[in-house]
Amino acid sequence: MLVSFRWLARHVDLEGITPEQLGNDLTLSTCEVEGIEPFAPHLSNVTVGHVLERVPHPDADKLGVCQVDVGSGEPLQIVCGAPNVGAGQRVAVATIGTVLPGDFKIKKSKIRGVESHGMICSVRELDLGDEHDGIWVLPEPDGEPLALGQSIANALGMGDWVIEIDNKSLTHRPDLWGHRGLAREVAAIYERPLKPIDLTLPDLGGAPAFPVSVADAACSRYIGLGIDGVQNGKSPSWMRQLLLAVGQRPIDLFVDLSNFVMLDLGQPNHAFDRTALDGGGIAVRKAKAGETITTLDGELRKLETSDLLITSGDAPVALAGIMGGEESKIQGGTSKLLLECAAFDAATVRRTSSRLALRTDSSARFEKSLDPTLPEKAAAHFARLLKEIQPGVSFPMILSDEGRWSDPATTIHVRGDVVRRDLGVDLSDEAIADILRRLELTPTAKDGGFEVAIPSARATKDLTMERDLVEEVGRIHRYGSVPEAPLVGAVMPPPFDRRRAMVRAIEDRLAGAARFHQLLSYSFQSDDLLSKVNADSGDFVTARNPVAPELSKIRREVLPSVLGALETARRRRSEVLVFEVGKGYRPEEASEDGMPREVHQVVIAIARSKAAKGDAGFNGGAFFTLRAVVDDVVRAAGVAVPCWSPGGEAHATLHPVKQVIGEWTADGQSAGVIGELDPAVRGRLGLVGELDSDVAVAVLDLDAMLAAPAAPRTYTPLPKFPSVKVDVACVAPAELPASALTKAIEDAGKGSVADIELFDVFKGESLGAGKKSLAYHVVLQSANKTLTDSDAAKFLGRLERTLEAVGAALRR
Amino acid sequence: MTDTDATLSDALGRISTAPDVDTLRSIEREFVGKDGVVASMLAAIPTLPPADRKGAGQSANQLKQAVLTALAEREVALGNAALDAERKGDGFDASLPPPRLERGTLHxxxxxxxxxxxxxxxxxxxxxxxxxxxxxxxxxxxxxxxxxxxxxxxxxxxxxxxxxxxxxxxxxxxxxxxxxxxxxxxxxxxxxxxxxxxxxxxxxxxxxxxxxxxxxxxxxxxxxxxxxxxxxxxxxxxxxxxxxxxxxxxxxxxxxxxxxxxxxxxxxxxxxxxxxxxxxxxxxxxxxxxxxxxxxxxxxxxxxxxxxxxxxxxxxxxxxxxxxxxxxxxxxxxxxxxxxxx
The missing domain is CATH 3.30.930.10 (Bira Bifunctional Protein; Domain 2)
Incomplete structure (x- = not known):
């Protein structure tokens, strides 16, 4: 909202207060001032000139050559094309070097051979209105010609400052949406009186009131003031200047006066051409199904039955509290008006204006819950201002005043002790009462505290309870005067948070030793991405108003988010190592109150250039690297390493064979999955061709890890006896899983196998078709004795038998 | 000049120009080894007239000590020369960029x-x-x-x-x-x-x-x-x-x-x-x-x-x-x- 310093000064004496100081004090006590700018600074550079003479231009019929006295001695020669310029006028002169709106710099020029030393300006050129038919002939506010050479701003009293206030900081203050209300705050801050203003209705005639019927509670009050003998035209200069300062373009008297009253008192109002209204009067009702209205902006609006309308002869003439109708727009010559000042329900106005995306100065005010006593005051203000401007106007009819409204003025009990406790400030009861009085809140001592009378302007929404008055006292006393105090009380370390500790351990391990980069992604996943990675089935929580239509889905799984980042990353590096810890949402597992189940996941991905890595050996590929990383990370999280077994096409994003599923026990709680990407998914993600990549991903379920058997680090005494290292090669059918051989080796060791390390996998004709050979370093260790060659020989003997049992053989 | 003097002079000359430790070891073997010059001088003593035996023993031992001392000195000198050579750094360019150390990051x-x-x-x-x-x-x-x-x-x-x-x-x-x-x-x-x-x-x-x-x-x-x-x-x-x-x-x-x-x-x-x-x-x-x-x-x-x-x-x-x-x-x-x- 824009506020004019000069406008405020109409309501409260601002002598000795600079605009900057005012802005700062409002910020600290009332609302957020976002900026203070001088109004129309160019007006300080445009000077008052006197046209001494105008002669026709020798070479152009329409141009004139003027001699203009700007009080600097020698008159300036200015070429001017305006038809209305003539000797004797006081005009606005932009001299050489002046910059006008639109970054238009005045330069010395030659027009058709005649030198011109400046410009005589029109109203539009000074950005003071739309008139451009001729130059601006300056008014004579005091009945005397303006002194030459002074700035226009100075001569016409147009020097002003525009204070911009953040609307959000006024959300709860319906009373501050006009200059009068803001002046009330200023008066309280500086302890100065508000200037009186006569808000009583002028004498009204006795003709019957204009018929108004209110058929809906969403209009709690409707005032109609009949005005006769009025003539539309230009509004007075002082009003136009104030409106311009707050960014309102003057239109004509009716519009300007209506806007002025709204911006002065905060009460929106609407003037109808009374002759255009049906003789049956005004009816306020809800819209009928299918009804439409063309609003003043020319848009045809489809209405719903929750929209409130002002109608005449059953035809809509205005969208209540938002905008008038095109049809009822005042056309030129009427002399009879009906001024509407009403109280509309905040929620009704807000719903309609947000549905129609039609936010106006009026709707912004109504949706804050305006004071229902204001319509009558606004009508009076309009009437009195109009009478001043056009003394001939009359108000022939009894005031229409319909609707069931009640005065919201109330009382709130406030205790001094509570104010002191909540603010942490030692203020006496008298000091508290004094601050309240400055805000026009009237305290009366009662029950060890005060009964505080809240006037209607503050009672609609803002001030409803004792705590609200604590704020009033605090902000006027200034929070800067509140002494800082330490929190007291026993500080206990918070209970151990295992989930958070686990997440940190996982993140540290991955970003640290394992060298992965942590991603944080959006929770929205695009339809395109989900379909690329075969993850588009299943129920999704969806946003009704997504930022883009294809981004409505809230993720079920973190995995697609991470996969979506791979292609770009791979373009820039041959190896991409990334992970994300995040949440997914599963609507099919909703809680009783309808909340989707939240799953917590760790997703890890490796994407390596196949070309750069070459032959990775039997277990050097991304899949096996990732398996090692996952086990390490799980161990770092203090959880037992799960048992990984072939996944059997469990995960559609992954290669049907190259995937494993982890479980801790037989209960089937899945720890997660590790696998290579399905080749089609990899292709669709663009990780083929020049970006041909070996890609493995892991999805770990954090909730399952929390429930898994803990495996804190434990100490094993160092061996007292030397160990024996035996290398064994096992020949097995190609389809026998390596895990069977590991198990055979462990069984053969009878508890003495301390370590098994696979160091070679070989397939070749020498072994025979369908066979493979796996070679291991096996370390045997006893806690009781030094193992000898004969112990190793016994082990090999047993191994022959255990291998035979699984269909394999020891290769001697 | 006695034979012993000539032998010593020969040994010291070769030690002082020995280019490396291996050469020193072979000189050591030649003069003071199990079958070296000093060993054969000592072995020849019983064949000498008794009056000469003491002097022959002494000069053999003197020869041995002198050779061992020279060997030790030369070895230290060679060691120092090697260190000096290594310290020359031989075209080392400390301004070459180090290899990239891949690391991970927390967001x-x-x-x-x-x-x-x-x-x-x-x-x-x-x-x-x-x-x-x-x-x-x-x-x-x-x-x-x-x-x-x-x-x-x-x-x-x-x-x-x-x-x-x-x-x-x-x-x-x-x-x-x-x-x-x-x-x-x-x-x-x-x-x-x-x-x-x-x-x-x-x-x-x-x-x-x-x-x-x-x-x-x-x-x-x-x-x-x-x-x-x-x-x-x-x-x-x-x-x-x-x-x-x-x-x-x-x-x-x-x-x-x-x-x-x-x-x-x-x-x-x-x-x-x-x-x-x-x-x-x-x-x-x-x-x-x-x-x-x-x-x-x-x-x-x-x-x-x-x-x-x-x-x-x-x-x-x-x-x-x-x-x-x-x-x-x-x-x-x-x-x-x-x-x-x-």
Missing amino acids: PVVQVTRELEDLFTSMGYMVLDGPEVELDEYNFEKLNIPADHPARDTQDTFYCNAPGSKATLLLRTHTSPVQVRAMEHLQPPFRAVVPGKVFRQETTDASHEHTFHQMEGIVIDRNVSVGHLIGAMKTLLRGIFKKDIEVRLRPGYFPFVEPGFELDARCPFCEKGCSVCKQSTWIELLPCGLVHPNVLKAGGLDPEEWGGFAFGLGLSRLVMLRYGIDDVRHLLGGDLRFLEQF
């Missing part, structure tokens, strides 16, 4: 979150988590923002549908819903912070994102005042910026606190105005306030007995301030060129 938002979590836990705050897909009731109603409240406009909410759910779901617009969830689950007094993702339906640009991170803080206790709030916020800022920061509290409207404040901090990056503080020397940092009595009631607490304060820290904004990041979209954009800088 900058996570780093700052952790730092704050640690700061708060050291002051007795719990770290809580809350759902990102939230009920309207917790995001708005229980926070004193009923339907049709104008404050809902400023939140630009993503409302959600979920198959089979009749609840009014949305993506939380702030971390504040956890205030009420905490009151419902914890026994006061308590202190808690809630880091997390929040969502606003708005057009994105370098300074606006539809998804960003916040940290909510809430303290519930008896007799909590604005003075306590100021003290706690100053402590927090000292923790963040590692120095005392001047603050100012001014009225700010948030329906779930009363009174509500905007806390501005004296710009930590300048003294006379800079682009961060838009030349004002103040930066708007922390919305905060005393918990509204209606919110306490919604959380099942009696506002006559319990009070408290709450604050909201823009984590994304703090990360941007700390590192001078000029585009908020980098945070969730997943670009490794961005992430690897932290």
Whole structure:
């Protein structure tokens, strides 16, 4: 909202207060001032000139050559094309070097051979209105010609400052949406009186009131003031200047006066051409199904039955509290008006204006819950201002005043002790009462505290309870005067948070030793991405108003988010190592109150250039690297390493064979999955061709890890006896899983196998078709004795038998 | 010159020019080895006349000592020469670039979150988590923002549908819903912070994102005042910026606190105005306030007995301030060129 310093000064004496100081004090006590700018600074550079003479231009019929006295001695020669310029006028002169709106710099020029030393300006050129038919002939506010050479701003009293206030900081203050209300705050801050203003209705005639019927509670009050003998035209200069300062373009008297009253008192109002209204009067009702209205902006609006309308002869003439109708727009010559000042329900106005995306100065005010006593005051203000401007106007009819409204003025009990406790400030009861009085809140001592009378302007929404008055006292006393105090009380370390500790351990391990980069992604996943990675089935929580239509889905799984980042990353590096810890949402597992189940996941991905890595050996590929990383990370999280077994096409994003599923026990709680990407998914993600990549991903379920058997680090005494290292090669059918051989080796060791390390996998004709050979370093260790060659020989003997049992053989 | 003298002179000459230790070892073997010159001189002694035997023994031993001493000296000299040679560095270029050390990184938002979590836990705050897909009731109603409240406009909410759910779901617009969830689950007094993702339906640009991170803080206790709030916020800022920061509290409207404040901090990056503080020397940092009595009631607490304060820290904004990041979209954009800088 824009506020004019000069406008405020109409309501409260601002002598000795600079605009900057005012802005700062409002910020600290009332609302957020976002900026203070001088109004129309160019007006300080445009000077008052006197046209001494105008002669026709020798070479152009329409141009004139003027001699203009700007009080600097020698008159300036200015070429001017305006038809209305003539000797004797006081005009606005932009001299050489002046910059006008639109970054238009005045330069010395030659027009058709005649030198011109400046410009005589029109109203539009000074950005003071739309008139451009001729130059601006300056008014004579005091009945005397303006002194030459002074700035226009100075001569016409147009020097002003525009204070911009953040609307959000006024959300709860319906009373501050006009200059009068803001002046009330200023008066309280500086302890100065508000200037009186006569808000009583002028004498009204006795003709019957204009018929108004209110058929809906969403209009709690409707005032109609009949005005006769009025003539539309230009509004007075002082009003136009104030409106311009707050960014309102003057239109004509009716519009300007209506806007002025709204911006002065905060009460929106609407003037109808009374002759255009049906003789049956005004009816306020809800819209009928299918009804439409063309609003003043020319848009045809489809209405719903929750929209409130002002109608005449059953035809809509205005969208209540938002905008008038095109049809009822005042056309030129009427002399009879009906001024509407009403109280509309905040929620009704807000719903309609947000549905129609039609936010106006009026709707912004109504949706804050305006004071229902204001319509009558606004009508009076309009009437009195109009009478001043056009003394001939009359108000022939009894005031229409319909609707069931009640005065919201109330009382709130406030205790001094509570104010002191909540603010942490030692203020006496008298000091508290004094601050309240400055805000026009009237305290009366009662029950060890005060009964505080809240006037209607503050009672609609803002001030409803004792705590609200604590704020009033605090902000006027200034929070800067509140002494800082330490929190007291026993500080206990918070209970151990295992989930958070686990997440940190996982993140540290991955970003640290394992060298992965942590991603944080959006929770929205695009339809395109989900379909690329075969993850588009299943129920999704969806946003009704997504930022883009294809981004409505809230993720079920973190995995697609991470996969979506791979292609770009791979373009820039041959190896991409990334992970994300995040949440997914599963609507099919909703809680009783309808909340989707939240799953917590760790997703890890490796994407390596196949070309750069070459032959990775039997277990050097991304899949096996990732398996090692996952086990390490799980161990770092203090959880037992799960048992990984072939996944059997469990995960559609992954290669049907190259995937494993982890479980801790037989209960089937899945720890997660590790696998290579399905080749089609990899292709669709663009990780083929020049970006041909070996890609493995892991999805770990954090909730399952929390429930898994803990495996804190434990100490094993160092061996007292030397160990024996035996290398064994096992020949097995190609389809026998390596895990069977590991198990055979462990069984053969009878508890003495301390370590098994696979160091070679070989397939070749020498072994025979369908066979493979796996070679291991096996370390045997006893806690009781030094193992000898004969112990190793016994082990090999047993191994022959255990291998035979699984269909394999020891290769001697 | 005796034979012995000639032998010694020969040995010493060869030792002094021996190029390496292997040559010294072979000279050693030749003269003082098991079958060397000295050994054969000693072996010949019994064949000498008795009167010469003593002198022959002595000169053989002298020869041995002289050769051994020369060998040891030459070996030290050779060793020193080798060290000197190595120390010459032979064309070593210390300015060659080192090989790249690949490293991983924690996301900058996570780093700052952790730092704050640690700061708060050291002051007795719990770290809580809350759902990102939230009920309207917790995001708005229980926070004193009923339907049709104008404050809902400023939140630009993503409302959600979920198959089979009749609840009014949305993506939380702030971390504040956890205030009420905490009151419902914890026994006061308590202190808690809630880091997390929040969502606003708005057009994105370098300074606006539809998804960003916040940290909510809430303290519930008896007799909590604005003075306590100021003290706690100053402590927090000292923790963040590692120095005392001047603050100012001014009225700010948030329906779930009363009174509500905007806390501005004296710009930590300048003294006379800079682009961060838009030349004002103040930066708007922390919305905060005393918990509204209606919110306490919604959380099942009696506002006559319990009070408290709450604050909201823009984590994304703090990360941007700390590192001078000029585009908020980098945070969730997943670009490794961005992430690897932290």
